[in-house]
Amino acid sequence: MKIKTFIRCALCAVATLALPATAFAEPLVLDNVTLVDGTGRPVRKNMTVAIDDGRFTLVAPTVAAKGVAGKHVDCTGRYLMPGLMDVHIHLGGPYNPDKNHDQGVQALASFLYAGVTTIYDAGNDANFILTLRAEERAGKILSPRILATGNLVTYPGSHGAAMAIEVDSWPQAKPALDKHIAEQKPDIVKLTLEEHGWGSRPMIPLLPVDLMQEIIHYYNAHGIRTTAHTSSELRATEAIYAGVDSLAHPVIQGPISADFVRLMAAKKTPMATTLTIGEGYSRLVEHPEYLDQPLYAAAYSKAQIAELKSKTLAEWKARSWTWWMKLMTPIAQENLRQIDAAGGIIAIGTDQSVGPAVHREMELMQAAGVAPARIIRMATLNSARHLGREEDLGSIEPGKIADAVLLSADPTADINNAKAIVAVIKAGALVDEDKLPMAGGAQKRRRNF
Numbered sequence: 001m002k003i004k005t006f007i008r009c010a011l012c013a014v015a016t017l018a019l020p021a022t023a024f025a026e027p028l029v030l031d032n033v034t035l036v037d038g039t040g041r042p043v044r045k046n047m048t049v050a051i052d053d054g055r056f057t058l059v060a061p062t063v064a065a066k067g068v069a070g071k072h073v074d075c076t077g078r079y080l081m082p083g084l085m086d087v088h089i090h091l092g093g094p095y096n097p098d099k100n101h102d103q104g105v106q107a108l109a110s111f112l113y114a115g116v117t118t119i120y121d122a123g124n125d126a127n128f129i130l131t132l133r134a135e136e137r138a139g140k141i142l143s144p145r146i147l148a149t150g151n152l153v154t155y156p157g158s159h160g161a162a163m164a165i166e167v168d169s170w171p172q173a174k175p176a177l178d179k180h181i182a183e184q185k186p187d188i189v190k191l192t193l194e195e196h197g198w199g200s201r202p203m204i205p206l207l208p209v210d211l212m213q214e215i216i217h218y219y220n221a222h223g224i225r226t227t228a229h230t231s232s233e234l235r236a237t238e239a240i241y242a243g244v245d246s247l248a249h250p251v252i253q254g255p256i257s258a259d260f261v262r263l264m265a266a267k268k269t270p271m272a273t274t275l276t277i278g279e280g281y282s283r284l285v286e287h288p289e290y291l292d293q294p295l296y297a298a299a300y301s302k303a304q305i306a307e308l309k310s311k312t313l314a315e316w317k318a319r320s321w322t323w324w325m326k327l328m329t330p331i332a333q334e335n336l337r338q339i340d341a342a343g344g345i346i347a348i349g350t351d352q353s354v355g356p357a358v359h360r361e362m363e364l365m366q367a368a369g370v371a372p373a374r375i376i377r378m379a380t381l382n383s384a385r386h387l388g389r390e391e392d393l394g395s396i397e398p399g400k401i402a403d404a405v406l407l408s409a410d411p412t413a414d415i416n417n418a419k420a421i422v423a424v425i426k427a428g429a430l431v432d433e434d435k436l437p438m439a440g441g442a443q444k445r446r447r448n449f
């Protein structure tokens with residue numbers, strides 16, 4: 001027994017050295033906390049949550065957990081929810097030629113600061129994102145857990161081709177996919193099934209559905225999940241029947257049919273929300289003051305905010321896409337609300353590159369008429385399901401990886417309370433906010449323990 005404990009603590013010490021965040025040699029025990037566990041179960045008051053070796057080890061009423069060994073922290077008046085996730089980002093912007101490693105590190109820090117502990121990069125400069133993924137996994141940077149596709153896969157000239165492996169025939173495409181798997185080790189492969197021809201966008205080539213099916217089958221046979229960019233009910237349905245494991249966007253081109261709602265409830269193919277990318281254009285033009293909110297002021301430098309409020313605002317105001325997306329956002333919101341209400345799996349994704357966007361995404365779901373408790377499930381357990389990681393992530397249950405956010409206000413009363421962050425825990429380690437390389441400058445620790 002003693003030897004076993006010694007070995008475990010020795011391993012702990014190694015983990016502590018690798019993690020640039022506070023890790024405890026002894027278990028962390030949060031007492032008297034109100035638990036929002038991510039499963040959708042009702043909120044439970046006066047609970048104890050114990051964390052050891054990076055995992056949740058105990059969830060029990062505090063009265064029954066007095067004897068638990070470890071560093072006890074009284075969390076009276078606090079709320080604990082799982083770490084948030086963003087299942088669709090493009091770190092540094094998908095097509096930004098000026099992005100560099102250090103800006104990527106700053107953007108990653110902004111996710112942790114906003115309570116986001118897992119992200120999926122849905123297409124990027126492969127070297128840029130995969131270098132950061134390797135650094136995150138080696139414990140060299142303070143970052144949320146990174147899952148990535150590296151390059152995405154599509155037909156020549158189709159949506160996202162600029163950051164894609166382009167394939168046009170089967171089985172001739174196999175060597176390119178083998179190379180992708182061997183060199184980039186994609187966690188989840190992103191495909192696109194999109195011909196444009198809607199809003200103000202001209203038509204482009206479309207990935208043939210039979211080719212898409214071969215690609216999905218091939219990656220799945222290598223143990224790799226797939227997700228697909230689609231924007232219409234037709235293409236979303238085709239992607240589902242081609243076997244895709246999740247959808248990277250809602251239906252945005254128009255209202256969905258009752259049949260599609262029933263299909264999504266029956267298939268339970270997880271669908272990402274990504275409202276913020278489309279709504280964000282008119283939001284900047286009409287309400288640039290949102291950038292003064294604390295999470296944004298921490299996530300962007302003063303120069304970035306000044307540029308957004310002047311140059312970017314003027315550009316976005318002048319283009320028709322801004323106003324098209326403003327028009328279509330309420331339709332996408334209602335589509336998502338209906339699928340959720342029918343029992344489909346909605347996950348939180350922003351298609352953005354900054355932590356606070358996750359909170360905007362949740363605000364837009366609340367504005368759509370979804371209850372805050374359901375939105376938290378979307379951003380946690382449903383998102384884990386989207387990423388194929390529901391066995392070890394997404395909820396506060398014994399045995400799962402200890403990703404969590406401690407709040408000073410009830411997020412099930414108003415989703416805006418999810419911003420009232422006291423502490424962020426990733427893999428059992430408290431994040432030291434004062435050490436995060438934030439673009440907005442050094443931040444103070446928000447916890448007092």
Ligand SMILES: [Zn+2]
Pocket residue numbers: 088089090122351
């Ligand atoms: Zn995207």
